Amino acid sequence: MAVELLLLLLLCGSTISEMQPIHKSPPGTLDFGFVPVKTYDTHAYYEPGPIGILFSIVHSFLYVVQPNSFPQEVIRKLAQQKFGNIQNDYQKPENVVLTLQLFLSELQAIYYEIGFIICAALGLLFVLLLPLVGLCFCMCRCCDNCGGEMHQRQKKNADCRRGCFATFLFVTSLIISIGVLCAYAANQHLTDQVRGAKHLMYSNFKDLRIFLNDTPGQIDYLVSQYNTTKEKVLSDLNNVGPLLGFRVQEQLGKEVRPALDAALAMAGAIRETKEALENVSVSVEVLQEGTERLHANLTDVKAHLSNTLNDSACSAPQVASTCNMIRNSLHQLNINANYSGLPSVNLQLAKVNDVLKIDLSSLVQKGYTAFNDTPDLVMNQTRNILSDIQNVLESVGSNITSFTKSLPVEKIIADFTMYLSQSEAYVQDYFPVVEQYDFYRWLVCLILCCMVILILVFYYLGLLCGTCGYDRHASPTTRGCVSNTGGNFLMAGVGFSFIFSWVLMIVVVVTFVTGGNVEKLVCEPFEDKTLFKVFDTPYLLNQHWKNYLSGILLKNPDINLTFEKVYSDCKENKGIYTSLHLESLFNINEFLNISMYTEEVSLKIEHININLSGIILLDAPGRQNLLNFSSSGVDGINFAAYLTEINKSITKVDLLSFANDLEARADQLPRGALENALKGHANSIRTIHDQQVIPLEQAMKYVKARSTLNRSIRLLQKTSSELMEKVKNVINAVNAAQLLINNNASLVIVQETKKYMDMIIGYFEQYVNWVKESVTMDVAACKPIANVIDTAVDIFLCSYVTDSVNTFWFGLGGCSIFLIPAIIFAVKLSKYYRRMDTEDVYDDSVEQW
Numbered sequence: 001m002a003v004e005l006l007l008l009l010l011l012c013g014s015t016i017s018e019m020q021p022i023h024k025s026p027p028g029t030l031d032f033g034f035v036p037v038k039t040y041d042t043h044a045y046y047e048p049g050p051i052g053i054l055f056s057i058v059h060s061f062l063y064v065v066q067p068n069s070f071p072q073e074v075i076r077k078l079a080q081q082k083f084g085n086i087q088n089d090y091q092k093p094e095n096v097v098l099t100l101q102l103f104l105s106e107l108q109a110i111y112y113e114i115g116f117i118i119c120a121a122l123g124l125l126f127v128l129l130l131p132l133v134g135l136c137f138c139m140c141r142c143c144d145n146c147g148g149e150m151h152q153r154q155k156k157n158a159d160c161r162r163g164c165f166a167t168f169l170f171v172t173s174l175i176i177s178i179g180v181l182c183a184y185a186a187n188q189h190l191t192d193q194v195r196g197a198k199h200l201m202y203s204n205f206k207d208l209r210i211f212l213n214d215t216p217g218q219i220d221y222l223v224s225q226y227n228t229t230k231e232k233v234l235s236d237l238n239n240v241g242p243l244l245g246f247r248v249q250e251q252l253g254k255e256v257r258p259a260l261d262a263a264l265a266m267a268g269a270i271r272e273t274k275e276a277l278e279n280v281s282v283s284v285e286v287l288q289e290g291t292e293r294l295h296a297n298l299t300d301v302k303a304h305l306s307n308t309l310n311d312s313a314c315s316a317p318q319v320a321s322t323c324n325m326i327r328n329s330l331h332q333l334n335i336n337a338n339y340s341g342l343p344s345v346n347l348q349l350a351k352v353n354d355v356l357k358i359d360l361s362s363l364v365q366k367g368y369t370a371f372n373d374t375p376d377l378v379m380n381q382t383r384n385i386l387s388d389i390q391n392v393l394e395s396v397g398s399n400i401t402s403f404t405k406s407l408p409v410e411k412i413i414a415d416f417t418m419y420l421s422q423s424e425a426y427v428q429d430y431f432p433v434v435e436q437y438d439f440y441r442w443l444v445c446l447i448l449c450c451m452v453i454l455i456l457v458f459y460y461l462g463l464l465c466g467t468c469g470y471d472r473h474a475s476p477t478t479r480g481c482v483s484n485t486g487g488n489f490l491m492a493g494v495g496f497s498f499i500f501s502w503v504l505m506i507v508v509v510v511t512f513v514t515g516g517n518v519e520k521l522v523c524e525p526f527e528d529k530t531l532f533k534v535f536d537t538p539y540l541l542n543q544h545w546k547n548y549l550s551g552i553l554l555k556n557p558d559i560n561l562t563f564e565k566v567y568s569d570c571k572e573n574k575g576i577y578t579s580l581h582l583e584s585l586f587n588i589n590e591f592l593n594i595s596m597y598t599e600e601v602s603l604k605i606e607h608i609n610i611n612l613s614g615i616i617l618l619d620a621p622g623r624q625n626l627l628n629f630s631s632s633g634v635d636g637i638n639f640a641a642y643l644t645e646i647n648k649s650i651t652k653v654d655l656l657s658f659a660n661d662l663e664a665r666a667d668q669l670p671r672g673a674l675e676n677a678l679k680g681h682a683n684s685i686r687t688i689h690d691q692q693v694i695p696l697e698q699a700m701k702y703v704k705a706r707s708t709l710n711r712s713i714r715l716l717q718k719t720s721s722e723l724m725e726k727v728k729n730v731i732n733a734v735n736a737a738q739l740l741i742n743n744n745a746s747l748v749i750v751q752e753t754k755k756y757m758d759m760i761i762g763y764f765e766q767y768v769n770w771v772k773e774s775v776t777m778d779v780a781a782c783k784p785i786a787n788v789i790d791t792a793v794d795i796f797l798c799s800y801v802t803d804s805v806n807t808f809w810f811g812l813g814g815c816s817i818f819l820i821p822a823i824i825f826a827v828k829l830s831k832y833y834r835r836m837d838t839e840d841v842y843d844d845s846v847e848q849w
Contacts, residue, residue, distance in 0.1 A: 134498025182811030
């Protein structure tokens with residue numbers, strides 16, 4: 001019945017974890033929260049307090065008595081002889097080897113117990129001899145021997161002997177007092193712990209009730225978290241456009257977007273080309289206007305200057321050379337940058353304007369828009385399967401719910417709760433009986449302690465009366481009543497020692513053998529788990545079962561279920577499903593095959609058919625527009641001529657320098673009309689420089705015109721470089737992207753659909769893995785079972801009972817042993833306190849004692 005409960009408690013989450021993951025791609029992380037787990041009240045830990053020092057001393061003594069390690073092999077062999085399949089084989093005379101092995105095992109057991117055997121033998125010898133010695137001693141004294149004669153010789157060292165005997169007896173009595181206090185403390189400690197065990201017992205019952213009552217709620221929580229998976233799957237399915245569509249778009253976009261970007265860049269290049277051509281045309285006109293006016297003025301000045309040099313005054317020998325030098329330099333008076341000779345770009349501008357009549361950017365943007373509508377296309381084309389998948393998810397949820405409701409969990413929980421209640425009632429009914437018998441035990445132990453206390457009272461009263469009433473000046477026959485009473489008390493203590501000591505030793509031997517072996521054979525191996533290893537020996541407890549625990553609980557002894565592993569797992573508060581290896585006993589796939597549903601979901605997702613052939617990236621007019629641009633003749637412009645003229649200076653010579661040179665040469669001529677005429681021409685040249693050359697060089701209008709012309713020419717040169725090849729590349733890229741969408745998009749869609757399916761199935765895998773982890777660690781955590789074992793063995797049996805019993809016999813045994821020297825010292829000392837009938841004369845001799 002217990003096994004059925006454990007199985008059904010974990011039915012809804014156990015072997016789901018056995019499913020092999022179908023896909024490996026990591027999906028988004030789902031938050032299933034935490035399985036509701038209550039805190040157990042029982043803390044299976046015991047701290048003995050100050051009496052723990054006595055427990056440690058007793059453990060050290062037991063280690064001295066029995067230092068050998070736990071005899072696993074010996075116990076296995078002895079247990080196999082008793083329970084195993086070779087029990088009858090030992091009795092067969094032909095099996096000498098088995099008999100010899102048994103004999104060797106028994107010898108090993110005797111060797112292991114040799115310390116206990118020796119101590120027990122000494123105790124039994126004490127029990128046999130001390131009453132016999134007491135009887136002989138009593139008869140001997142009755143015959144006036146063994147100190148029975150009421151006569152005492154007077155010796156010089158009598159006071160020293162009396163003091164030594166009194167001191168030794170007092171020290172011995174103190175040791176016996178300590179022993180009886182230890183025994184009383186252990187006796188009282190055991191009673192207190194037995195009374196306090198009721199709370200610990202109820203705490204364990206409470207934890208077991210929590211264990212039973214909370215497990216169905218934990219199962220319900222595991223089942224309810226399927227809704228988290230379902231809601232996430234439905235959310236992703238409703239967002240199939242953004243999720244799957246964006247993924248398809250992202251993959252196709254690796255080729256589509258660069259192609260559209262290149263086409264859009266080419267459209268921008270066309271607009272820039274138009275602007276550059278317009279700028280060239282305007283700038284050239286502005287510069288032509290300025291340079292033509294300058295050219296006309298320089299031509300006039302040069303003509304006038306030539307006329308002056310042709311005057312007859314220049315024929316004079318003294319001025320002819322100067323005039324010839326001036327005449328030879330007249331060709332420098334001319335413009336250097338001739339913009340009028342540059343080729344016109346109006347034809348190219350007209351063709352580009354024709355190209356711009358079709359808005360290529362708008363066509364490319366339409367391609368962008370069509371491509372960006374991929375998620376909407378995916379959404380619209382997958383509507384038909386969303387309802388089917390939703391129906392599958394609802395079917396899974398309803399099957400899980402109906403299956404969990406069909407499980408008889410409540411009935412089994414109720415049955416076990418009833419058994420637990422009956423057990424608790426049984427314990428409640430019989431625990432007072434236990435307390436009553438414990439009271440009897442406490443009373444018997446108290447009586448034993450009182451026996452020792454009675455002896456101690458006589459010894460202490462004898463020492464007190466003898467010491468206080470002793471008169472060293474009185475003779476043995478004249479000793480006082482108090483001193484004589486002290487001696488009588490001592491002899492009474494001796495008598496009671498003989499009467500009680502053997503009884504005390506019997507109790508000590510019995511409790512020593514029992515408690516010591518329980519400590520060495522149960523408590524210590526339980527603490528280091530070697531005791532479990534013995535129980536886990538194959539075929540030990542049952543000759544037909546390899547694993548006894550799995551045979552009892554799971555009805556399958558071949559399952560590797562060990563006491564040690566179950567206890568360790570429960571100690572770590574793992575789930576009972578893991579602790580008992582229930583996965584080897586029950587397979588939930590027979591009832592709830594989630595893989596079937598995930599396969600159905602996978603098939604429906606795989607049948608998603610998305611058609612993207614309606615996406616047109618760039619239509620035929622757009623492509624023709626690009627071809628028209630490539631044949632616009634922009635690449636035929638003579639850019640070198642333009643750049644050459646731009647880089648030239650405005651005039652061939654610096655007019656200001658030319659005027660200064662002309663004036664300097666005029667100064668070399670004789671004064672007269674020729675000199676004045678040349679200086680007048682020099683001033684005219686300066687005026688042209690100031691009024692026309694400087695504005696052409698510095699005026700914003702002309703500076704901007706030259707700068708714009710330079711920039712536009714260079715832009716056109718860059719744009720026109722391999723223009724035909726660039727346009728072909730753009731058209732080819734667009735065509736390749738369009739071909740990808742029309743013909744190869746299905747492959748991309750299949751790949752991305754597979755990834756999308758992996759993500760959806762991954763949510764189920766997360767749910768399964770979470771259930772597995774929860775069942776392993778949280779659901780039906782079996783800490784209460786380990787607590788019950790710890791409470792019963794480690795705390796109650798070992799800490800409460802065994803340690804207390806061992807401390808009791810340790811203290812009482814010490815008292816019993818020290819009664820022997822106390823008897824000797826008391827008998828010797830009483831002779832010095834009691835009143836004698838006769839006395840001797842003084843004897844000088846010193847008795848050797």
